[in-house]
Amino acid sequence: MVLIWGIPSESPIQRLLDELDTLGQPYLAVNQRHFSETALTLTVDTGGTLDGTLTYQQQFYPLTTITGLYIRLTDDETLPEYQCLAGSDPLRAHARQLIQRLMIWAEWSGCRVVNRLSAMASNNSKPYQAQFIQQHGFLAPDTLITNEPTDVLTFCQHHNDRVIYKSISGVRSIVQTWQANSEPDRLALIRHCPVQFQHQVDGFDLRVHVIGELCFATRITACATDYRYALQQTGESAVLTAYDLDDELAQRCVELSRALGLDFSGIDLRITPDGAVYCFEVNPCPAYTYYESHTGQPIAARLAEYLSDHDAYYQRIWRL
Amino acid sequence: MILILCHLHDADARWLYQRLQRATSPESVAIISTDELLYAHRIQHTVSPSGVDFRFHLQNGRILEKKDLSLVINRLCYIDPLIWKWVGTQQYQYVSQELNALYLSLLHALTAIPLYNPPTATWLGGRHLSPAEWQLLALRLELPIPPNWPPADEPAQPDQRVLIVDGQLLGELPTGISLASCQQLAGQSGMPLLELQFTDAVFVQATPMPLLQPYGTDIIDYLLTSTANGTHLGHTERIAHSTPA
Numbered sequence: 001m002v003l004i005w006g007i008p009s010e011s012p013i014q015r016l017l018d019e020l021d022t023l024g025q026p027y028l029a030v031n032q033r034h035f036s037e038t039a040l041t042l043t044v045d046t047g048g049t050l051d052g053t054l055t056y057q058q059q060f061y062p063l064t065t066i067t068g069l070y071i072r073l074t075d076d077e078t079l080p081e082y083q084c085l086a087g088s089d090p091l092r093a094h095a096r097q098l099i100q101r102l103m104i105w106a107e108w109s110g111c112r113v114v115n116r117l118s119a120m121a122s123n124n125s126k127p128y129q130a131q132f133i134q135q136h137g138f139l140a141p142d143t144l145i146t147n148e149p150t151d152v153l154t155f156c157q158h159h160n161d162r163v164i165y166k167s168i169s170g171v172r173s174i175v176q177t178w179q180a181n182s183e184p185d186r187l188a189l190i191r192h193c194p195v196q197f198q199h200q201v202d203g204f205d206l207r208v209h210v211i212g213e214l215c216f217a218t219r220i221t222a223c224a225t226d227y228r229y230a231l232q233q234t235g236e237s238a239v240l241t242a243y244d245l246d247d248e249l250a251q252r253c254v255e256l257s258r259a260l261g262l263d264f265s266g267i268d269l270r271i272t273p274d275g276a277v278y279c280f281e282v283n284p285c286p287a288y289t290y291y292e293s294h295t296g297q298p299i300a301a302r303l304a305e306y307l308s309d310h311d312a313y314y315q316r317i318w319r320l
Numbered sequence: 321m322i323l324i325l326c327h328l329h330d331a332d333a334r335w336l337y338q339r340l341q342r343a344t345s346p347e348s349v350a351i352i353s354t355d356e357l358l359y360a361h362r363i364q365h366t367v368s369p370s371g372v373d374f375r376f377h378l379q380n381g382r383i384l385e386k387k388d389l390s391l392v393i394n395r396l397c398y399i400d401p402l403i404w405k406w407v408g409t410q411q412y413q414y415v416s417q418e419l420n421a422l423y424l425s426l427l428h429a430l431t432a433i434p435l436y437n438p439p440t441a442t443w444l445g446g447r448h449l450s451p452a453e454w455q456l457l458a459l460r461l462e463l464p465i466p467p468n469w470p471p472a473d474e475p476a477q478p479d480q481r482v483l484i485v486d487g488q489l490l491g492e493l494p495t496g497i498s499l500a501s502c503q504q505l506a507g508q509s510g511m512p513l514l515e516l517q518f519t520d521a522v523f524v525q526a527t528p529m530p531l532l533q534p535y536g537t538d539i540i541d542y543l544l545t546s547t548a549n550g551t552h553l554g555h556t557e558r559i560a561h562s563t564p565a
Contacts, residue, residue, distance in 0.1 A: 042452075044469050046459075047459075048456060048460035104452055107453065121440075127372075127421070127425035128421065131428055131429065142368045142369070143367040144365075147363045151364055168425075169417035169418050169421035171417050171418070194365075
């Protein structure tokens with residue numbers, strides 16, 4: 001059985017459930033908002049093998065029956081059901097303990113998990129992740145993180161004013177261009193908190209979704225600095241099309257994803273006019289439905305096969 | 321140069337600094353607090369095809385560069401930009417995440433030199449596991465753990481501790497505890513320096529951020545032996561660590 005834990009109305013979960021239905025695979029979707037009706041007990045045998053029981057809406061599910069787990073959690077504190085609890089309400093502690101136990105089980109059970117929290121954390125620091133990206137044969141854009149305005153000016157000059165800035169951490173920010181002599185008063189603000197600047201690389205964007213060993217590449221055509229905000233930045237939406245990835249590049253994407261411990265990832269690439277491959281980041285919890293809905297690529301279907309350990313998944317990998 | 325990175329309140333880091341400085345020379349050892357890092361007046365961290373580098377100009381005039389470091393004792397847990405609490409929760413949280421992302425990358429850039437301990441994506445101080453997870457890992461390595469796993473609360477104060485540094489044991493193991501299992505635990509956690517804690521000769525948890533003073537001259541001697549081998553003072557020819565016990 002596949003266990004899905006999150007908010008079922010979110011489109012990545014909804015699409016996954018649709019495809020599990022199509023496959024006829026048994027699953028249980030635990031709504032994170034229903035934490036008061038959920039309990040998880042864990043046990044361990046003398047050899048350290050994990051077991052236990054999930055209780056959800058008065059039904060009992062032995063953990064040994066779960067072969068695949070998809071986690072897409074929201075911060076408890078943002079849930080209306082949690083926010084309305086008094087500070088001393090024991091349900092708060094229960095909700096925290098529930099997630100802690102889920103994490104232990106996800107990390108240590110050996111079950112197929114999309115994705116383990118420890119692996120997802122690499123996206124909390126883009127320059128940290130960039131170091132892994134470089135180790136796996138991808139180029140990372142020339143990057144400067146600084147709180148010194150004169151260093152930014154030098155960096156801009158070095159890159160002929162083709163520079164963007166964005167967050168260092170996993171906090172979502174809109175990628176924007178920066179030019180050496182624009183807004184010196186704003187630039188001075190970086191003295192209060194270092195900012196990440198990067199060489200703006202020419203080329204077209206590719207989003208590669210890696211599911212285990214399968215890749216789906218989507219080409220994004222947009223004039224915007226950040227295609228996710230193309231409509232706001234240029235007045236025109238980005239155009240997404242399916243893209244054939246060559247085997248060597250697909251293999252590198254699989255290896256990068258594996259090195260980061262991710263069973264499912266969304267890798268952001270830019271291919272330069274001379275064919276060099278830059279990698280900006282690896283998203284550990286990709287909102288894949290945006291790409292699927294524009295291209296018809298069967299990402300949710302393959303994810304469902306992967307999580308349920310379906311024969312069809314292996315037939316595709318081995319090209320049978 | 322040996323660099324100790326720590327929080328202001330870290331008495332064990334200061335003790336280590338004083339003891340190492342006394343045993344070597346004042347310029348061979350430096351200690352820098354999170355506050356000094358936080359208020360550095362010039363920070364440069366670069367990622368480029370030629371590698372990953374950093375350079376810090378601290379308020380006291382000291383310049384910290386990656387190339388000068390030969391051994392780093394990392395005692396950082398979390399960079400808390402307290403001053404930003406005055407400007408509102410959202411800004412404070414944003415700056416916290418940005419700074420911790422920066423220092424995670426900086427520390428990771430040091431993993432090519434001896435680093436006790438390397439950060440993980442979840443914690444600047446290294447492998448961050450709950451007592452339940454440490455016990456589970458220990459059990460799989462045939463170390464005895466308390467009954468009734470998972471533990472409901474934080475384990476009681478341990479009555480015995482040992483340190484595993486680069487596979488070497490500092491301290492005395494409880495009777496019946498396998499050294500090989502302890503070494504495997506440290507190895508599997510990815511922490512070159514790990515303290516294992518026991519109560520009534522049963523493993524209760526481990527930490528990559530232990531108190532250091534209880535190990536007294538043993539930990540100082542270990543680090544000095546390494547430096548005497550030319551490993552940690554920036555000598556160009558490095559000599560491998562001595563064979564683990």
